[in-house]
Amino acid sequence: MAESSQPLRIGFVPEHFSTPLYFAQKHFGLTATLIPFPSGTGHMITAIRSGEIDVGIGLTEAWVAGLGKEDTPGDGGYRIVGTYVETPLCWAISTGAKRPEITSVASLKGSKIGISRIGSGSQVMGYVLADQQGWLTPGASPYSDFVVLQNFANLRNAVNDGTADFFMWEHFTSKRYYDSGEIRRVGEIYTPWSSWKIVASTALLPEKNPDKRLLDLFKKLDEGINYFSSHHDEAVKYISTELDYSEADAREWLRTVQFAIKTEGVDLKVIQSCVNILRKAGVLAEGKGLQPESMLANGLDLIFSKTCVTIKQRASKMSSTIHARWLRQARFLSTHSRPSNPPTPIRTLRIRTTPHPRSRRFQSTKPSPDPNPTSESQARQTRRFDAILARTSRWLPKRLRPYLEKLRSAPFSHIAAFLVLHEITAAIPLLGLAYGFHRADWVPTAWC
Structure with a gap:
């Protein structure tokens, strides 16, 4: 672990979701060493347990699975201390461009699934997919093999050369390679929980006395997220020039994502829901590993004197916005994410569990009832106007389209x-x- 006088070492996935972290360091002086982990959250779990990093920003399901498994070493090595992204993640299901035998999600049963690492989100969501498809059988694996391939580039190569039959990765990261014809989309699956969480090494979290550097991290991250929300053009430029995304995809992603209002703290109900689903999918076992309450850090609400009431009020005000973004994300993906070269009709995986926005709370506070989601009539109105404005934009000069985009995102x-x-x-x-x-x-x- 870094000494308290040294900058925190923060592990992150170098994808579009890391943009607010980049802004926090560039514009608000976040004092930290940012260490990229292109192979994903599973690699970060290994790194934080070995003392290579102090903090990790990664996928909820991987962090929870890492603490909830029966073979979790010692105290698990980390605790979940914050929320980074409120919206769910769309995992795109991909296969090779020339794999005509794979025609639908149903045809993937018993096949070879490519994953980045054991315990990674790409492996955990494979079990969730198997559960939703009814492929789980006691004592038997739903797949013939889990092929560990380390990173996204190796996964793409593997489904084309036959090393693996399919893999799952975030939709917008995959889309560029659908458009180029390198890989082919088979379906999708959403996480039924908010997608990104922040964890800290247990070495930073002595009982009732968390490391003060975490307070600065939360403050600078909040500022980076706020800056990101009001400087979309700068975000698009960074994503399209420094990361592996087109400008059009970056702008479309911005319409689907909602970062946390306050990064500090975690809603215990989100972790409980994740644990329940992972147990049902066979990833975790009842009574084994850490329980949801033990996955969170004690004392954050006492040391970091942020007013819980203010957080609850702000989160409640944003809940309808988050829900609308989820609806918009589902609409976009269902209409714009068809395979670029489908040899046969592709059937999209049906989502069983619809995510519901929740206000974040610290572990020591009692969760309140969920805020009311946007009504179905409002959702229909939003869809109708989105369709009208989308058709209108085709006939507008390019210089006028940004003004129409602002109207599309207006209430x-x-x-x-x-x-x-x-x-x-x-x-x-x-x-x-x-x-x-x-x-x-x-x-x-x-x-x-």
Whole structure:
């Protein structure tokens, strides 16, 4: 572990989700050494347990599985201390471009699944997929082999040369390679929980006295996220030039993601839900490993004096926005993510569990009832206007499209007000002219 006078060593996945972390260091002076882990969260688990990093920002399911398995070493090596992304993650299911024998998700039963590492999110979600598809049988594996391939590039090569039959990776990271024809999309699966969490080494978390450097990390991350939310053009430039994404994909991703309002703290109910689903999928065993309450850090709410009431109020206000983003993400992926070269019709995996936004809380506070989600009628209205505006954008000059994009992301009340004012300003002059002609008993026939 780094000495308290030294910068924290933070592990992260060098993908588009890391942009607020980059902004926190660039614009707000986050004092930390950022260490990329392109192979994912499974590698970070190994690194934090061996003392190579102090903090990790990675996938919820991998962190939970790492602490909940019966063979978890010692105290597990880390605890979940914060929330990074509130929206769920869409795992795209991919195979080789020339694998005609793989026609649907159903055809993947008993096949070879490529994963980055044992215990990684790509392996954990393989079990969740098997559970949703009904492939789990006591005492038997749903797949013929778990092929460990370390990183995304090796996974893509493996499904083309036959080393593996399919793999799962984040949708927008995969999309560029669908568009190029290197790999082919088979389906998708969403995490039924908020997708990214922050963990800290247990060495930073002595009882009731967490390392003060974590406070600075949370503060700078919050500032980086706030800056990210109000500087989308800068975010798109960074993602499209420094990371492996097109500008169009970066902009579309921005419409689907919601980062945490306050990164400090974790909703215990989210961790409990994740544990329950992983137990059902056979990843975790009842009564083995750490229990959900023990996966969180004690004392953060006492040392880091952030007002829980303020967090609850802000999270409640944002809940409908998060839910709307989830709906928008599902709509986009269902209409824009078809395989670029499908030899046969592809059936998309049906999502069994619909994520629901929750306000984050510290472990010591009692969870409150979930906020009411956006009504179905509002969702239908949003879909209808999205479709209308999408069609309209095709006919607009490129210089006017950014203004239409702002209208697309505006609340429904703004759009309705715009349409009402537009109709009023168009109708009132016509009615006024008609009334004037009627009162004067005169019609401008000379104009005809």
